[in-house]
Amino acid sequence: MRTSTSSPPAQNADAASAQVARGRDLGILALVVLGPIWGYGWVATKVALGYSQPLTFAALRLVLTVLCLFLMLVATRRSLRPPPLGYTTVIGLLQTTAFVGLVMVALHSGGAGKVAVLTYTMPFWLLLLAWAFLGERLRGVQWLAVLLAFAGLVLVVSPWQIHGVTSSVLTIAGGFAWAASALVVKLMQRRHHVDVLSLTTWQMTIGSVPLILIAVLTYGGGPDWTAGFIWGLAYTVLLANALAWVLWLYALRTLSAGAAGLGTLAIPVVGVVAAWLQLGERPTAVEAAGMTFIVGALAILAGRSLAAGRREPSPADEEPVVQPVTD
Numbered sequence: 001m002r003t004s005t006s007s008p009p010a011q012n013a014d015a016a017s018a019q020v021a022r023g024r025d026l027g028i029l030a031l032v033v034l035g036p037i038w039g040y041g042w043v044a045t046k047v048a049l050g051y052s053q054p055l056t057f058a059a060l061r062l063v064l065t066v067l068c069l070f071l072m073l074v075a076t077r078r079s080l081r082p083p084p085l086g087y088t089t090v091i092g093l094l095q096t097t098a099f100v101g102l103v104m105v106a107l108h109s110g111g112a113g114k115v116a117v118l119t120y121t122m123p124f125w126l127l128l129l130a131w132a133f134l135g136e137r138l139r140g141v142q143w144l145a146v147l148l149a150f151a152g153l154v155l156v157v158s159p160w161q162i163h164g165v166t167s168s169v170l171t172i173a174g175g176f177a178w179a180a181s182a183l184v185v186k187l188m189q190r191r192h193h194v195d196v197l198s199l200t201t202w203q204m205t206i207g208s209v210p211l212i213l214i215a216v217l218t219y220g221g222g223p224d225w226t227a228g229f230i231w232g233l234a235y236t237v238l239l240a241n242a243l244a245w246v247l248w249l250y251a252l253r254t255l256s257a258g259a260a261g262l263g264t265l266a267i268p269v270v271g272v273v274a275a276w277l278q279l280g281e282r283p284t285a286v287e288a289a290g291m292t293f294i295v296g297a298l299a300i301l302a303g304r305s306l307a308a309g310r311r312e313p314s315p316a317d318e319e320p321v322v323q324p325v326t327d
Contacts, residue, residue, distance in 0.1 A: 030251045031255075031264075033247060034244055035267055035270055038244055038267045039271045039273075041240035046112040046275070046279060047228055051224040051232075053108075054104040055105070056222060058100050058211055059208070059216075060223075061233060062096065065242070068242040069201040072201075078195060079198065081198075082202040087184060087188040088202050088206060089206050090181075091181045091185060091203040092203035092207030092208075093207055094184065096206075096207025096211065097208075098173075100211065101211050102171070102173050102174035103171060107171075110167025113291075114168065114281070115167065117156060117290075118156060118175060121294060122179045124146050124297065126179040127146060140304075144297075148296060149298075152293030154290070155287065155293065197245070268294070
C-alpha cells in the first residue's frame with residue numbers, strides 16, 4: 001500500500017504559514033491588551049497631575065521613560081547610535097517638547113476624556129500638512145474623514161462656551177505639533193532608513209531637554225509623593241510606555257499598519273469611558289456627539305488603510321511614521 005507524504009518544501013511552507021498565523025493571532029492579542037493600557041493612561045496621568053505641576057510631572061516621566069527606552073535598545077541589541085541628528089532634533093522639539101508640554105498643561109486643567117479625543121485629531125492635521133507640503137492628494141473618503149473630524153472638533157471644543165476652551169485649544173495645538181513631527185519623519189524617511197525604536201528614544205531624549213529646563217525655571221514646589229502620584233507615575237512609565245511599546249512594536253511586526261491602526265481606535269474611547277467612571281467626567285450631549293464624529297473619522301481612515309493594505313500587501317514589519325501616545 002502506497003502512503004503519501006509531503007515533500008520537505010511543502011512541510012516548510014506549512015510550518016511557515018502556521019508560524020505567520022500564530023504571530024498574527026498574538027499580534028491581535030497584543031492590540032487587545034494595548035488599547036486599554038494606553039487609553040487608561042490618560043486617566044492615570046490626570047490623577048498624577050493632581051499632585052504635581054504639569055511640567056514637573058512631564059520632566060520626571062520623560063527621564064524615566066528615556067531610561068526604559070535605552071534599556072529596550074540594549075535588550076533588543078539595537079544600535080545606540082542616534083539617527084540623523086538634524087531631523088531627530090526637529091522631531092524631538094515638535095513631538096516631545098511641544099506636544100508633551102502642551103498636552104500636559106491642557107490635561108492639568110481639562111478633562112482627561114476630552115483631551116484624549118482631541119489629541120487624536122492629529123491624523124487629520126497630518127493629512128492636510130502632507131497635502132500642502134508633500135503633494136499627497138486627499139482622495140474620496142479621506143475628505144469625508146477630514147470634514148467629519150472638523151465637525152466633531154467644533155462640537156467638542158464648543159467655542160461658543162468660554163469655559164474649558166483654553167485646554168481644548170492647547171490640546172489641538174499639541175496634536176498639530178505631533179502631526180508636524182510626523183511630517184518631518186516622512187521627509188526623513190525619503191532620505192534615510194531609521195529604526196522606529198531608536199528614533200523614538202533619541203527624539204524623546206533631545207526633546208526632553210527643553211522641557212526639563214522649563215520645568216526647572218518654573219518650579220514652584222512638589223510633587224507630593226503620595227500613593228496616587230507614585231501610582232500614576234509608575235503606570236505611565238512602566239505600563240503606558242515600556243510595556244506598551246513592546247506590545248506595539250510586536251503588533252507592527254505581525255500585522256499590517258492598517259490593521260494595527262484599527263487597534264488604536266480603542267485608545268480615545270477607553271480614555272473617555274475611564275474618565276467618566278473614575279473621575280466623573282461625563283461628556284455633555286454635544287461633546288459626546290463630537291467625540292463620536294472624531295472616532296468615526298478615525299475609523300474611516302483606518303479602514304481605508306486596511307483596505308489599501310489588502311489590495312497591495314506590504315511587508316509584515318512595515319511601521320507607520322508615528323505611534324499612538326497616551327500623554
